[in-house]
Amino acid sequence: MSTGTTKLDVVVSDVVPVNDLVTRFHFRRRDGELLPTFSGGAHVVVEMRDGDRTRLNPYSLMGSPLDTREYTISVRRDDVGRGGSLFMHRQVKPGLEMVISYPVNLFSLDLRAKKHLMLAGGIGITPFMAQTSQLAGAGGNFELHYTCRTASLGTYADVLQQRYGNRVKLYHDDRDERIDLDRLLSSQPLGTHLYVCGPAGMINWVRDRAAALGWPSETVHFEHFAAPQPGAPFDVTLAVSGKTIGVGSQQSLLEAIEAAGVDPPYLCRGGVCGQCETNVISYDGKFIHSDHWLSEEDHRSGCKIMPCVSRFEGKSLVLER
Amino acid sequence: MGITFRKETFRDDYTFRNSPDHIRRFPFPFNEDSYMYAVNIEPHVVGPKGSVLENLIDVDEHYVAEMQDRALVLAEDPLRCQSLPHMTLAGWDLLELLMEQQALGYPEHFTLERNGDRWRWINRPLGINDTFTFGDTSTLPYGPMEYITRQSQGDFCILDQRDGNLWMDAGMVTTQADWSLDFDIGMNFFEWHAPVPLAHEKGIFTRALKFLTNIQQGKPARRLNWTMTINPRLDTSPENYHKWGPDRATVTPENVGDKVHLRVELQSFWRLPRSNGIVFPIRCYLIKMDELVTQPKWARRLHRVIRDLPEELATYKGLTRYRPTLVEWLSKLDDGSPTSPGFGPD
Numbered sequence: 001m002s003t004g005t006t007k008l009d010v011v012v013s014d015v016v017p018v019n020d021l022v023t024r025f026h027f028r029r030r031d032g033e034l035l036p037t038f039s040g041g042a043h044v045v046v047e048m049r050d051g052d053r054t055r056l057n058p059y060s061l062m063g064s065p066l067d068t069r070e071y072t073i074s075v076r077r078d079d080v081g082r083g084g085s086l087f088m089h090r091q092v093k094p095g096l097e098m099v100i101s102y103p104v105n106l107f108s109l110d111l112r113a114k115k116h117l118m119l120a121g122g123i124g125i126t127p128f129m130a131q132t133s134q135l136a137g138a139g140g141n142f143e144l145h146y147t148c149r150t151a152s153l154g155t156y157a158d159v160l161q162q163r164y165g166n167r168v169k170l171y172h173d174d175r176d177e178r179i180d181l182d183r184l185l186s187s188q189p190l191g192t193h194l195y196v197c198g199p200a201g202m203i204n205w206v207r208d209r210a211a212a213l214g215w216p217s218e219t220v221h222f223e224h225f226a227a228p229q230p231g232a233p234f235d236v237t238l239a240v241s242g243k244t245i246g247v248g249s250q251q252s253l254l255e256a257i258e259a260a261g262v263d264p265p266y267l268c269r270g271g272v273c274g275q276c277e278t279n280v281i282s283y284d285g286k287f288i289h290s291d292h293w294l295s296e297e298d299h300r301s302g303c304k305i306m307p308c309v310s311r312f313e314g315k316s317l318v319l320e321r
Numbered sequence: 322m323g324i325t326f327r328k329e330t331f332r333d334d335y336t337f338r339n340s341p342d343h344i345r346r347f348p349f350p351f352n353e354d355s356y357m358y359a360v361n362i363e364p365h366v367v368g369p370k371g372s373v374l375e376n377l378i379d380v381d382e383h384y385v386a387e388m389q390d391r392a393l394v395l396a397e398d399p400l401r402c403q404s405l406p407h408m409t410l411a412g413w414d415l416l417e418l419l420m421e422q423q424a425l426g427y428p429e430h431f432t433l434e435r436n437g438d439r440w441r442w443i444n445r446p447l448g449i450n451d452t453f454t455f456g457d458t459s460t461l462p463y464g465p466m467e468y469i470t471r472q473s474q475g476d477f478c479i480l481d482q483r484d485g486n487l488w489m490d491a492g493m494v495t496t497q498a499d500w501s502l503d504f505d506i507g508m509n510f511f512e513w514h515a516p517v518p519l520a521h522e523k524g525i526f527t528r529a530l531k532f533l534t535n536i537q538q539g540k541p542a543r544r545l546n547w548t549m550t551i552n553p554r555l556d557t558s559p560e561n562y563h564k565w566g567p568d569r570a571t572v573t574p575e576n577v578g579d580k581v582h583l584r585v586e587l588q589s590f591w592r593l594p595r596s597n598g599i600v601f602p603i604r605c606y607l608i609k610m611d612e613l614v615t616q617p618k619w620a621r622r623l624h625r626v627i628r629d630l631p632e633e634l635a636t637y638k639g640l641t642r643y644r645p646t647l648v649e650w651l652s653k654l655d656d657g658s659p660t661s662p663g664f665g666p667d
Binding site: 038039041042065103109112138273 | 595
């Protein structure tokens with residue numbers, strides 16, 4: 001049974017440039033009903049119909065879970081990516097009808113926490129927008145540390161400081177402001193849970209320091225959707241469906257499989273949820289694994305691949321699809 | 322029209338009965354003449370009219386009597402309903418789900434009016450008409466989970482999802498097949514399933530957990546489970562074992578039809594939107610052998626299933642003591658002819 005999500009038919013109700021890199025998109029249901037309730041940290045997968053090509057990218061919901069008249073996402077423009085963010089920035093206008101998935105939460109708050117300590121880097125701020133709204137509404141105890149390149153690229157920093165005052169601390173790279181991580185992690189009350197969302201380097205740094213300072217792994221939560229990276233085109237044989245397909249340089253392996261009419265289950269399309277895990281039957285070449293789901297051992301074994309984010313270079317690849 | 326609710330008991334004089342149309346809608350759990358565990362999970366979607374799947378949350382003729390029995394159990398033992406402190410939000414999620422589903426399926430019996438966070442709930446069978454503020458526990462006579470599960474058939478376990486596992490952190494459990502919420506509270510999925518024989522070796526729980534942690538909002542799933550109970554007793558809990566355990570020694574060839582009941586659990590699994598938890602309603606259906614064998618296909622098939630059940634399963638389900646008597650009684654209704662495919666009666 002496929003574990004994909006139910007779809008929602010929505011219309012773009014507003015498009016708001018936030019700064020040089022980030023634009024916010026508002027969605028409402030086409031039938032005028034309320035959208036499904038969600039929990040802070042949830043994402044939706046947005047379907048982008050770009051000519052004959054469909055991209056499906058995950059974005060965190062950043063509005064308040066208490067208000068389901070509309071969903072909002074913020075998209076950072078990536079000029080060298082595969083084009084999803086450029087499509088959103090250039091072609092999505094108010095009134096456009098789009099399809100998004102039901103919300104899925106792979107970055108949930110641990111509601112047992114006595115305190116929620118949140119660390120955001122760049123566009124990684126978006127899930128915390130919803131989580132702080134949820135916690136503030138329920139009188140929750142949280143503290144947010146937010147690193148951005150410059151003040152003008154500090155997406156929503158002003159909104160957050162206005163809402164939560166000194167519960168929000170800002171760090172600007174261009175002013176050489178650095179979070180004193182060891183001190184921060186060493187001075188938290190028992191029962192604190194740590195959440196981090198941002199670039200991979202930041203997540204790894206925070207996880208490593210937390211582990212070194214004795215934080216139990218179940219109190220450290222992180223979300224990093226890997227965006228599928230472009231790369232050299234390659235061919236794949238899908239053994240179960242008996243098809244041989246080409247994967248374009250700007251296309252992910254999962255997108256190519258879907259374009260061939262085969263639909264593996266998926267939830268995050270970012271190498272996190274594990275749904276599209278696929279067995280490798282044979283290969284001659286090298287894998288470029290980019291997921292956070294498979295173990296290093298799995299990566300070395302050459303027996304499995306996450307087609308949402310990982311690629312292949314070489315002579316032949318046969319998958320059990 | 323609406324449902325005619327029966328006046329009946331699940332203890333003492335045991336006046337519980339199924340009406341003829343409730344016999345035909347009984348969720349008979351065997352689709353073939355033998356039984357073994359499987360991960361028999363399917364999407365919980367609306368089924369045929371007149372079946373227990375006509376609505377995703379089923380209300381039937383036993384509703385009022387079951388709620389009265391639950392109140393009696395809770396009065397004697399308040400620990401049948403527990404919610405750890407971090408589960409209140411999930412309790413509100415469950416309250417919303419059950420009010421919405423019951424009002425949707427049975428508008429003649431239940432009405433939900435929502436005006437922002439000001440909600441009005443009318444439950445006509447139980448004579449309840451309350452206005453409260455959604456999210457504000459002080460506006461209800463009980464916590465949100467207890468409030469709504471005192472008005473909903475079936476047991477409810479609310480599972481917190483974290484660390485790639487599910488944790489039994491809240492529940493209302495008064496109609497259980499010999500397990501205890503008070504014992505299991507706070508346990509994870511593997512811990513509370515530890516006593517189940519054979520299934521661990523088959524890797525069933527690892528696969529089931531993977532499936533359950535991926536249950537999505539708007540896409541509930543379900544499975545059936547079954548056991549047998551002597552007398553139509555809903556509360557077969559370990560806490561009250563002394564009250565019902567000895568009943569298993571009272572089965573005779575003369576009273577099998579009246580005393581032995583097939584007990585089927587319709588278990589469903591729903592993602593809760595605000596808390597990101599999972600609720601696991603366990604809805605119990607009882608049918609006595611005399612009622613069940615009015616459907617000849619079920620009589621033949623149940624005979625074959627019980628006769629051939631692996632010993633470990635018979636022991637786990639507590640059938641050992643009366644199995645020979647039951648099989649002998651059922652064998653007289655099995656002429657050896659084939660049974661048609663599927664669950665339903667012919």
